[in-house]
Amino acid sequence: MATEAAAAVGVGYTKLTKASGRTVLDLATEAARSSAQDAGVPLAEIDGVVSFSVLDDSVSSEAVATTLALPELRYVMDFHQGGQSPCFMIQQAAMAVTQGYAKNVLVFRALNGRSGVRVGSGQFAGGAAQYRYPIGYNAYLMYIAMWAQRYLYETRTDPRALGEVAVAQRAYAERNERAIQRRPLDMDSYLASPMVAEPFRVADCTSEVDGACAVLVTTLERARDLRHPPAVIASAAYRAGARPGLDIGDQLLYDDYTRNFTSLLREELYRRADITAGDVDFAEIYDCFTAVVLMGLEGLGFCGRGEAGEFVRSGATGLNGGLPVNTHGGLLAEGYLHGMNTVAEAVLQIQGRCGDRQVARHDVGVVTSGALVDGSALVLTTDR
Amino acid sequence: MSAPAPPTPAPGAISEFFWSGARRGQLMIQRCQACGTYIHLPRPVCRACHSFDLLGEPVSGRGSLYSFTETHRPFHPFFVDRVPYLVAVVELEEQAGLRVLTNLVRVAEADVRIGMAVQVEFERLSDDLTIPVFAPAVAA
Ligand SMILES: [Zn+2]
Numbered sequence: 001m002a003t004e005a006a007a008a009v010g011v012g013y014t015k016l017t018k019a020s021g022r023t024v025l026d027l028a029t030e031a032a033r034s035s036a037q038d039a040g041v042p043l044a045e046i047d048g049v050v051s052f053s054v055l056d057d058s059v060s061s062e063a064v065a066t067t068l069a070l071p072e073l074r075y076v077m078d079f080h081q082g083g084q085s086p087c088f089m090i091q092q093a094a095m096a097v098t099q100g101y102a103k104n105v106l107v108f109r110a111l112n113g114r115s116g117v118r119v120g121s122g123q124f125a126g127g128a129a130q131y132r133y134p135i136g137y138n139a140y141l142m143y144i145a146m147w148a149q150r151y152l153y154e155t156r157t158d159p160r161a162l163g164e165v166a167v168a169q170r171a172y173a174e175r176n177e178r179a180i181q182r183r184p185l186d187m188d189s190y191l192a193s194p195m196v197a198e199p200f201r202v203a204d205c206t207s208e209v210d211g212a213c214a215v216l217v218t219t220l221e222r223a224r225d226l227r228h229p230p231a232v233i234a235s236a237a238y239r240a241g242a243r244p245g246l247d248i249g250d251q252l253l254y255d256d257y258t259r260n261f262t263s264l265l266r267e268e269l270y271r272r273a274d275i276t277a278g279d280v281d282f283a284e285i286y287d288c289f290t291a292v293v294l295m296g297l298e299g300l301g302f303c304g305r306g307e308a309g310e311f312v313r314s315g316a317t318g319l320n321g322g323l324p325v326n327t328h329g330g331l332l333a334e335g336y337l338h339g340m341n342t343v344a345e346a347v348l349q350i351q352g353r354c355g356d357r358q359v360a361r362h363d364v365g366v367v368t369s370g371a372l373v374d375g376s377a378l379v380l381t382t383d384r
Numbered sequence: 385m386s387a388p389a390p391p392t393p394a395p396g397a398i399s400e401f402f403w404s405g406a407r408r409g410q411l412m413i414q415r416c417q418a419c420g421t422y423i424h425l426p427r428p429v430c431r432a433c434h435s436f437d438l439l440g441e442p443v444s445g446r447g448s449l450y451s452f453t454e455t456h457r458p459f460h461p462f463f464v465d466r467v468p469y470l471v472a473v474v475e476l477e478e479q480a481g482l483r484v485l486t487n488l489v490r491v492a493e494a495d496v497r498i499g500m501a502v503q504v505e506f507e508r509l510s511d512d513l514t515i516p517v518f519a520p521a522v523a524a
Binding site for chain 1: 390391392393394395396398399402424425426427431450451452453454455456457458459460462463466469471473481483484485486487493498509513515517
């Protein structure tokens with residue numbers, strides 16, 4: 001590992017609800033403040049704020065710096081992408097603190113994703129949408145469904161594999177007080193769930209919520225003096241495939257709908273951390289829809305091509321399995337903070353703070369952000 | 385009460401040929417006049433040779449099904465009476481990887497097979513809007 005390393009040191013959440021009744025700025029401020037308090041870093045020492053949004057559904061980094069009354073702001077970013085972003089935002093924060101451009105950088109995602117702007121049904125402007133809306137190809141879940149159908153076809157995977165993902169993750173959500181979906185789910189109730197866009201049933205889809213989540217990043221040196229053990233940022237990567245598209249719904253020029261960005265970035269992600277897939281203790285895989293977990297398991301090298309469904313069915317991704325996956329219940333069950341909470345869960349697991357759902361081995365965790373052509377990922381480790 | 389209007393594109397200079405072609409009953413795809421590469425969605429520059437000399441040209445309208453999804457829930461008022469309906473990615477025979485987004489028509493979901501041969505036809509949704517759709521190809 002390089003002498004200069006960064007670590008995630010604290011996390012903050014608001015309550016996740018279907019109607020917050022609060023402004024996004026209010027939510028963002030609460031989660032950001034909580035992450036600093038969680039780490040034991042005085043707000044006055046926070047000098048960087050980083051965030052992302054889609055469709056202007058959030059508030060600016062400077063607005064949050066203002067409500068928190070941060071006295072010295074040195075690093076800001078307001079990034080205009082969705083679920084591809086969280087790991088990449090942590091990467092930005094890590095670069096800022098390891099390069100000395102800032103000391104303590106907050107990364108947050110805040111939105112009224114249920115009661116306000118709903119990403120799945122938005123009217124995206126731009127030239128590519130004119131080829132989608134007249135044919136009724138007008139929701140994000142349909143774009144993922146189109147990939148999932150091709151994946152199931154090429155890999156000869158039984159669509160019930162999607163249900164296995166939903167069932168496995170719900171078992172974690174039962175142990176997660178923050179999760180918005182905690183009712184037990186078995187395969188029968190999965191199969192009774194109404195079809196939305198083939199192959200996705202309601203139970204395959206993320207739970208949209210109002211809320212916010214933040215993660216605080218600082219140098220490893222500073223992290224060692226803070227309240228909780230550091231979650232060392234051992235590696236980070238962002239990758240987009242060739243010709244990633246004119247907008248969020250344009251994947252016409254991406255060759256292969258069965259392998260997502262995780263297969264593109266796996267090698268460099270692991271190389272930078274000097275690990276292999278076999279070294280990974282647990283994974284938090286972005287899951288706006290179940291099929292993305294199957295592509296992630298294969299893309300990250302945890303199982304072979306077409307084997308992800310059987311991998312999940314075998315119990316491997318459960319709490320007592322060889323590779324616990326989405327230990328908060330995932331975005332499916334905890335709620336759709338566009339993957340910021342996926343990062344935060346990995347930090348809590350590395351720190352050993354997950355209580356009933358704490359995985360036994362938690363020295364090396366992988367996190368992903370994103371679903372299709374483009375996305376980012378992290379390797380987090382204990383301070384070894 | 386009048387029926388909801390379909391979502392109607394507001395084409396720019398780069399895409400007008402596609403929609404006016406559909407109104408005439410022709411599937412038009414942008415093609416590089418320098419190297420012959422077909423490009424869809426239309427872009428300002430050829431991705432193969434970077435020429436700006438691009439024009440819409442008629443294509444055969446024959447292709448094969450790359451993927452599809454049947455949507456059961458409408459996300460726009462126009463589709464309330466149309467669900468469930470099929471949305472598809474069709475690969476045109478003119479060039480490997482040349483894909484279009486479309487609706488699949490005159491076929492039940494249970495009979496749809498990825499890889500099946502399909503053929504373009506046209507559906508008039510309003511005075512202003514005709515869309516290319518695809519149906520199973522009829523053997524010659
Ligand atoms: Zn050319």
